Amino acid sequence: MLKFVNDYCEGAHQEILNNLQKTNLEKITGYGLDVYSGSARNKIRAACGKPDAEVYFLVGGTQTNETVISSVLKQYQGVLAADTGHISTHEAGAIEHGGHKVLTLEQKNGKISAKSIWEYEDKFQSDLNNEHEVAPGMVYISQPTEYGTLYSLAELKEIRRACDEIGLVLYIDGARLGYALSCDENDASLKDIADIADVFTIGGTKCGAMLGEAVVFTKPGLVPHFYTITKIHGAMLAKGWIIGLSFDTLFTDDLYIKICRNANETAAKIREALFTNGYDIYIDSPTNQIFPVVTPEKAAELSENVEYGFMETLDDGRQVIRFCTSWATTMEDVDKLIEIL
Amino acid sequence: MLKFVNDYCEGAHQEILNNLQKTNLEKITGYGLDVYSGSARNKIRAACGKPDAEVYFLVGGTQTNETVISSVLKQYQGVLAADTGHISTHEAGAIEHGGHKVLTLEQKNGKISAKSIWEYEDKFQSDLNNEHEVAPGMVYISQPTEYGTLYSLAELKEIRRACDEIGLVLYIDGARLGYALSCDENDASLKDIADIADVFTIGGTKCGAMLGEAVVFTKPGLVPHFYTITKIHGAMLAKGWIIGLSFDTLFTDDLYIKICRNANETAAKIREALFTNGYDIYIDSPTNQIFPVVTPEKAAELSENVEYGFMETLDDGRQVIRFCTSWATTMEDVDKLIEIL
Amino acid sequence: MLKFVNDYCEGAHQEILNNLQKTNLEKITGYGLDVYSGSARNKIRAACGKPDAEVYFLVGGTQTNETVISSVLKQYQGVLAADTGHISTHEAGAIEHGGHKVLTLEQKNGKISAKSIWEYEDKFQSDLNNEHEVAPGMVYISQPTEYGTLYSLAELKEIRRACDEIGLVLYIDGARLGYALSCDENDASLKDIADIADVFTIGGTKCGAMLGEAVVFTKPGLVPHFYTITKIHGAMLAKGWIIGLSFDTLFTDDLYIKICRNANETAAKIREALFTNGYDIYIDSPTNQIFPVVTPEKAAELSENVEYGFMETLDDGRQVIRFCTSWATTMEDVDKLIEIL
Amino acid sequence: MLKFVNDYCEGAHQEILNNLQKTNLEKITGYGLDVYSGSARNKIRAACGKPDAEVYFLVGGTQTNETVISSVLKQYQGVLAADTGHISTHEAGAIEHGGHKVLTLEQKNGKISAKSIWEYEDKFQSDLNNEHEVAPGMVYISQPTEYGTLYSLAELKEIRRACDEIGLVLYIDGARLGYALSCDENDASLKDIADIADVFTIGGTKCGAMLGEAVVFTKPGLVPHFYTITKIHGAMLAKGWIIGLSFDTLFTDDLYIKICRNANETAAKIREALFTNGYDIYIDSPTNQIFPVVTPEKAAELSENVEYGFMETLDDGRQVIRFCTSWATTMEDVDKLIEIL
The missing domain is CATH 3.40.640.10 (Type I PLP-dependent aspartate aminotransferase-like (Major domain))
Structure with a gap:
């Protein structure tokens, strides 16, 4: 998972x-x-x-x-x-x-x-x-x-x-x-x-x-x-x-910034893949959180392979979900996620 | 006043x-x-x-x-x-x-x-x-x-x-x-x-x-x-x-209800006078509080003779004010208020 | 009482x-x-x-x-x-x-x-x-x-x-x-x-x-x-x-002081009567509270005619009680209390 | 130290x-x-x-x-x-x-x-x-x-x-x-x-x-x-x-008890040394805290080589201090302490 x-x-x-x-x-x-x-x-x-x-x-x-x-x-x-x-x-x-x-x-x-x-x-x-x-x-x-x-x-x-x-x-x-x-x-x-x-x-x-x-x-x-x-x-x-x-x-040798950059870079790659695949995005944001809008069916399908966050259900029934990356997220995991998306 | x-x-x-x-x-x-x-x-x-x-x-x-x-x-x-x-x-x-x-x-x-x-x-x-x-x-x-x-x-x-x-x-x-x-x-x-x-x-x-x-x-x-x-x-x-x-x-001999009724009766009379005189009412309510909507000029004019409550300013600039009666309000005061209105 | x-x-x-x-x-x-x-x-x-x-x-x-x-x-x-x-x-x-x-x-x-x-x-x-x-x-x-x-x-x-x-x-x-x-x-x-x-x-x-x-x-x-x-x-x-x-x-015409003086005067009279009658006093104090020390029997006896405050039981079994006067205490009541004491 | x-x-x-x-x-x-x-x-x-x-x-x-x-x-x-x-x-x-x-x-x-x-x-x-x-x-x-x-x-x-x-x-x-x-x-x-x-x-x-x-x-x-x-x-x-x-x-294999025992054992050794050397003990206790009573001069002398806890000053001017051992205290350190004592 x-x-x-x-x-x-x-x-x-x-x-x-x-x-x-x-x-x-x-x-x-x-x-x-x-x-x-x-x-x-x-x-x-x-x-x-x-x-x-x-x-x-x-x-x-x-x-x-x-x-x-x-x-x-x-x-x-x-x-x-x-x-x-x-x-x-x-x-x-x-x-x-x-x-x-x-x-x-x-x-x-x-x-x-x-x-x-x-x-x-x-x-x-x-x-x-x-x-x-x-x-x-x-x-x-x-x-x-x-x-x-x-x-x-x-x-x-x-x-x-x-x-x-x-x-x-x-x-x-x-x-x-x-x-x-x-x-x-x-x-x-x-x-x-x-x-x-x-x-x-x-x-x-x-x-x-x-x-x-x-x-x-x-x-x-x-x-x-x-x-x-x-x-x-x-x-x-x-x-x-x-x-x-x-x-x-x-705070030695800028480690804080260096390792955090990874979260933004991995998130950017996911965001790009979402755009490419025609997903709607709830709020466009440049950092490590991404909020696609998906149908309940899509949400259920995704949840078989990915653990993600749930934000809210929109009036049209679609759901806002959250993918969150971190300083430790690997490109390998990102690639797997993109494949699933 | x-x-x-x-x-x-x-x-x-x-x-x-x-x-x-x-x-x-x-x-x-x-x-x-x-x-x-x-x-x-x-x-x-x-x-x-x-x-x-x-x-x-x-x-x-x-x-x-x-x-x-x-x-x-x-x-x-x-x-x-x-x-x-x-x-x-x-x-x-x-x-x-x-x-x-x-x-x-x-x-x-x-x-x-x-x-x-x-x-x-x-x-x-x-x-x-x-x-x-x-x-x-x-x-x-x-x-x-x-x-x-x-x-x-x-x-x-x-x-x-x-x-x-x-x-x-x-x-x-x-x-x-x-x-x-x-x-x-x-x-x-x-x-x-x-x-x-x-x-x-x-x-x-x-x-x-x-x-x-x-x-x-x-x-x-x-x-x-x-x-x-x-x-x-x-x-x-x-x-x-x-x-x-x-x-x-x-709570002896229903005094509570008897004296409170006065507030509603005096309020009703004021409400009627407001309707008669073409005032807008913000929220129509049957008890002892009345909420006329008035222009700032009217509000200022009223405040020369009556002390009333201020609720809020509407988007159109008019003001919601409040007249409040009580168990002790006299019809004499109500008549004076109506005259002013 | x-x-x-x-x-x-x-x-x-x-x-x-x-x-x-x-x-x-x-x-x-x-x-x-x-x-x-x-x-x-x-x-x-x-x-x-x-x-x-x-x-x-x-x-x-x-x-x-x-x-x-x-x-x-x-x-x-x-x-x-x-x-x-x-x-x-x-x-x-x-x-x-x-x-x-x-x-x-x-x-x-x-x-x-x-x-x-x-x-x-x-x-x-x-x-x-x-x-x-x-x-x-x-x-x-x-x-x-x-x-x-x-x-x-x-x-x-x-x-x-x-x-x-x-x-x-x-x-x-x-x-x-x-x-x-x-x-x-x-x-x-x-x-x-x-x-x-x-x-x-x-x-x-x-x-x-x-x-x-x-x-x-x-x-x-x-x-x-x-x-x-x-x-x-x-x-x-x-x-x-x-x-x-x-x-x-x-705070008009010194009323506060004038009426409070009564409490001290009535208390003083009670205190004097206690001394005269050989009562022990727990803490000697000059204002409107008096703390006699009495046996439980005496306390019970007193409580038939007087409502007083209870403070604590001493190690010897005797009780500290409190008589409290106020701005409104009458000399008549004080005399009755003294009689009982 | x-x-x-x-x-x-x-x-x-x-x-x-x-x-x-x-x-x-x-x-x-x-x-x-x-x-x-x-x-x-x-x-x-x-x-x-x-x-x-x-x-x-x-x-x-x-x-x-x-x-x-x-x-x-x-x-x-x-x-x-x-x-x-x-x-x-x-x-x-x-x-x-x-x-x-x-x-x-x-x-x-x-x-x-x-x-x-x-x-x-x-x-x-x-x-x-x-x-x-x-x-x-x-x-x-x-x-x-x-x-x-x-x-x-x-x-x-x-x-x-x-x-x-x-x-x-x-x-x-x-x-x-x-x-x-x-x-x-x-x-x-x-x-x-x-x-x-x-x-x-x-x-x-x-x-x-x-x-x-x-x-x-x-x-x-x-x-x-x-x-x-x-x-x-x-x-x-x-x-x-x-x-x-x-x-x-x-809580695997009783590790909790095993490692805590060390604190008691090291403390026992210190306690014994204190007794042997004629120190007064404030409260005798069998676990990892020891409370010797020392003169201010002794306390000052000790503090040059040992960091310990201060509890209180007694009426006779002597001080209650605390030695505290832990799961990680070494017998080597204990021996050094005993030497100082």
Whole structure:
């Protein structure tokens, strides 16, 4: 059975496994206070062009989103996000469990715009009773989005401007950031992201690390005692160096970008084959997720040989499915998939 | 300045004030364990035809909604509600602060339907990964709705059936229940409400009480130790008898219905005058809230003499405003308003 | 049956009832934005000598404590309090439900000392792993305490100094503040309290108001949007003017102090009678609570004629009970009680 | 520098690393739904003698404690624990952040007794106002304790009996369970633990796993949808198989017990050397933690060559320090330590 179901079904890049093996019986300080985490933090700061950035290593995506959002927002604030945003749909209510409302904005191709942020703000401000409503306090976007699409640098700058003028914190969820940064169509570099976001993440779980996400506060001091806060929210790992060593390895010699490029290249080949074979595509996206639209019969037929993701059933009865590649997807598997398609 | 801005800008019905005066220096047991609260509970049970119902007196509307919802739902569940529902919009995120997501359904005239509940459920069930999403656990409706409209008995029964088949708790927010029960167009009696809801409220704050809401669990045992839970959530009053005595008075000789009828009658007269004078009405509703659509100029002109509520600006630039009457509105004020209109 | 069970079993001072009656059918703006609340705020600011103080009116004691503590503390902080403090024992876990640990200090006569705060801080700072512990962020004391005792001005100043040097917010719970301020043995005036506390409350529920507590932030800006936060926590009243009018009345012509003095005077007479009759007193306190120690037989005998509070059973089997007077206690009742004693 | 500072400063047992390497590029289903986790669950069920037990794999200790406690307790309940319990002291307030008070009991050698549970319960029940207090709902104990001591089977059975009679859930935190089970002085087997606890954990982080804890609900159905709840609380790992594979390996051929025995044996040798050299021991315990009492000078001297844990300063100025061994401690290191001592 071929598997294109998601991008976190392999372990870690071999270099990371090697390093874990090498350091396995060293006695390493816990909770991310070790030398490997320290080294990783410095490499990330350098890559971001932010020598003063605060960098933390957290356990996973949902933990990270919940912890960052809850630690930044005030009690009376909520977070603006696309209605297809990961925090809106697939985190089992973790954000609300943390006490905050997700204020959803209509998305287009998985993205929101500065305009939609302004519309929300204007409506909120025009309500004289808005002290009885949830005030927007933060904008959450993901790069790439849950639909594999990318914000252009110009779009990001516009969103930043809206945040500045309104007074919102901008948080960029980079759970798949490697697949954005290594994409030919992308024009927002890691340094751009670090310039634009108040806080953002560099995904490890889906991008070659054993596990974990790096959280980067681009201006120090936004959340005092974030370290302790990660513990309260379940996002801290006792053996923090497992994540630190993962990132230290990934941010050595550009490994992060190099290995992520593979996902985009394999996805591109699948996308091309879909076009060639006349498949409809739900949302065209340049990174490692592809969304063909197929009849239920075709979907059933495919599922005999390929494991893929199911997104939704359209009004015409056809189904949107997802093929997802990763840093570890082989061209051999891609060729087999194309044969099936 | 005339005031038709809301239905909680007067104190308490005179009978209640008299009773508060009469009992003022009695030494009364606190926290709702007094004889007046006991008597009120019995009268409410009798009026509902539910001798075993559990009845509690809570401080106010938002406190009540938050406490009931949080006490009934499991951690992994959310509450289905109209996107115009009070809990969706005007409780400053109290439901989310309590840990639960409000799962919004599209409304029509402020109401949701059994069909829309089923659609949500079907979509939820069709998602194979729904263990990573918020599960619906409760349906919240308000009677009358935030737009003054009423669910018919047939509609309520259909919603009940959906709740039974899916396994959802049905909660009816009756913050303005008196204005439903005293409305000629209403066909769902208090006994019907008590038969249909698992838990519902009988509004006091907006319906002649000094303050407070009665919460009725129609089947005992749904939430053990609800009493303590109200304290944790800020919904308990030390001098609980103030609310108890209010409800004891309101549920003596049908006072609740009698005084609420006034709001509907005064509203009807305003509505008629609006029709006669060619005003557009945003949503036609038979209870104590009226929603004319006016130009900004007209809105400004009116605001010189009348205080009213602002709802929203339509795409054509016109504004939806709200006139709200209460148990205490005088025909004299209504006549003055009509003159202005 | 005589009742000396607590100080919130009567309604409101007659002046307040009169004012509620007088304004009953005025149409008053909700949520504490009315003129009576505004006037009360100004009178409280003047009485405190703090023209810039922020003053809010909240529903009750537990709501107030939970809302203030939760709004002031950061996620990683807890609140230091006497192990007999109201928040430690009798709020059903509301503070923890709000997310914060109560860090208990040993009390003496219901009081904590600057020394005990420093000891906690020193121990916390000496722990190299204290980022994995709850950091103290606030000191909570009550004046008078739950045992009716008073902090002297000198003690309060010492606690303030500790808070300044450590960096802690000082919160004084004045649920019974009127009984402190009107006590002859008290040397800390309202202005002193306002100078010393960052935030404190002036109790209404137990001191003659219909209901409600005034929260005074002595330096503006400590908690932005506290207004909305009170709503989220269940501490806001729709008809806020009921509380505002209560305080407006109480802070006119020193009524608050005048009526509270009665509680101390009646308590003093009971205390004297207890001494005369050879009763042991558990904790000697000068305000409106008295704690005799009696045998179980005596307790049973008393309970035939008097309702009183039970505190605890001592190791020798004797019981600590509580007689509590209020602004409304009559000398007639006191004489009857003395006869029984 | 020798390191005896804790038992989670090494990576994973070599077998686990080998298995992670072997399966690294397999495409494995996420979130613990994989075959390795399934196999591990079955092996754990068999080892516990509980074929129906529900077994989950969570990220770490604090996450696990917070998730289990929060999912089992009702809103009005708290958890009884030793005042030295991990949840009382070293989880940064995570339990309270989850909404629940830790009700502390005095400990002796790190342990609580059935008697102390009964004393708490009796006092709680004797308070007529206990609806305004936190009700005990669960007992938390750790085996071995934070001081390395062990509950005997008889003690555990007595605690179980108290829980049954009072109606409390019994939760045993086995973060270091391997060090109990492999200890010669221990008489409570894994099957005993599974018979006695309603829910318990089998520690991985400190006992040879790469990371993670196994949670065992001994009677199915105690917490419906615990799976989703782990996600909400930050305790779920996307690549759940890392934990599953760890436990699958550890529960093959008794590896878990075999490797943990090493910690006890190395600790025994250190303990013997301490006795021989006349050191005082703070609490005598038979597992992998040893607590010598030393002068500050001695402590400083030791710290030049050994990294150890600091516990507390005694009244006489001496310090309690901790040496901690693990599954990976070598006799070579132990010999070096003994030489220094």
